[in-house]
């Protein structure tokens with residue numbers, strides 16, 4: 397079985413001339429922060445630098461002189477962070493890659509960073525960061541970051557024709573299946589009919605900001621339904637969709653949708669995005685593997701998780717990269733051998749928990765689509781036939797998955813609680829079965 401240690405040499409960090417002034421703040425999630433390269437060096441154009449964040453300590457001693465810190469614990473912390481950066485890359489490439497297709501994973505390059513570089517970058521980013529994110533800061537201890545292709549920014553190197561644009565679309569598709577798990581209790585049987593996202597909206601949003609978007613449409617591989625899902629995302633995006641024109645984020649309109657007046661040929665673009673999704677195997681694969689890794693549902697998984705903790709096969713410590721690699725390999729092996737009984741696989745408790753967690757990662761990835769030149773020549777010619785370009789040739793594009801890191805196993809109890817809250821709120825607001833939504837998967841479409 398492949399192990400991370402055996403692959404260590406493939407992921408050796410490189411040394412580049414890293415100057416803080418060459419990088420600008422791009423954005424951040426809960427665990428990571430991104431910077432885009434704007435320098436003039438020849439090695440790094442078109443790259444994003446990904447750094448990890450950590451909670452801001454309440455103790456004001458954070459600014460204390462380094463001499464107060466024990467040297468060996470300092471080094472240990474740095475080593476731990478370097479290993480974490482390494483493991484994130486291995487997880488994305490070797491756990492997630494084979495499940496959805498290696499072509500959909502962006503290449504990552506680890507890179508060495510100096511403390512001065514991190515410090516300068518933190519200072520420069522601070523005024524640009526949203527206040528909702530500042531409870532965490534760039535981890536000052538890290539000495540290794542990850543470089544990844546910038547799918548959004550536009551390099552000046554490629555001269556554009558007048559009226560030509562580079563478009564980047566980021567979609568967070570979420571759960572692409574309606575659970576059929578036999579472990580779902582009778583009281584929660586609504587989970588067999590209404591998809592997670594459609595129910596979750598009632599907990600997350602008030603009536604005015606709810607979207608009609610249903611991921612089951614987006615994952616359906618059906619032209620009409622995929623196009624409808626894309627339209628709904630444009631109408632009310634709720635951070636599920638972000639659109640960038642020539643590297644600039646298009647802000648929402650007053651109704652929470654994408655301001656299409658700022659998006660060139662927006663009607664055609666929606667159709668083209670749907671056509672790209674339909675031309676690719678990514679979404680059907682993603683939905684299907686999310687489902688196959690989640691056969692127990694959180695309701696069936698939680699008792700197994702607890703049993704694994706009690707038996708000591710899982711501990712409070714997060715799984716190692718070798719644990720993840722082994723779980724992914726065992727899952728694939730089981731499937732290759734015919735999957736025994738897909739609905740009731742014979743797996744031990746630890747394996748069940750790790751498979752569930754890989755599914756959690758897959759339910760939270762983002763899909764990036766970059767169209768190099770928009771509108772493409774063939775689109776401009778058919779401009780009068782807006783919205784009816786299904787037979788048109790697709791423009792040159794690149795599609796990839798981002799944010800595919802391992803999630804924290806310790807959150808399993810929280811997932812159970814959240815799941816029940818989602819169901820309870822939905823049933824509270826939609827008590828009448830006849831009026832509940834039906835997010836149906838089409839028969840046969842799972843066999844991808």
Ligand SMILES: [Zn+2]
Nearest residue numbers: 591594610835
């Ligand atoms: Zn739905």
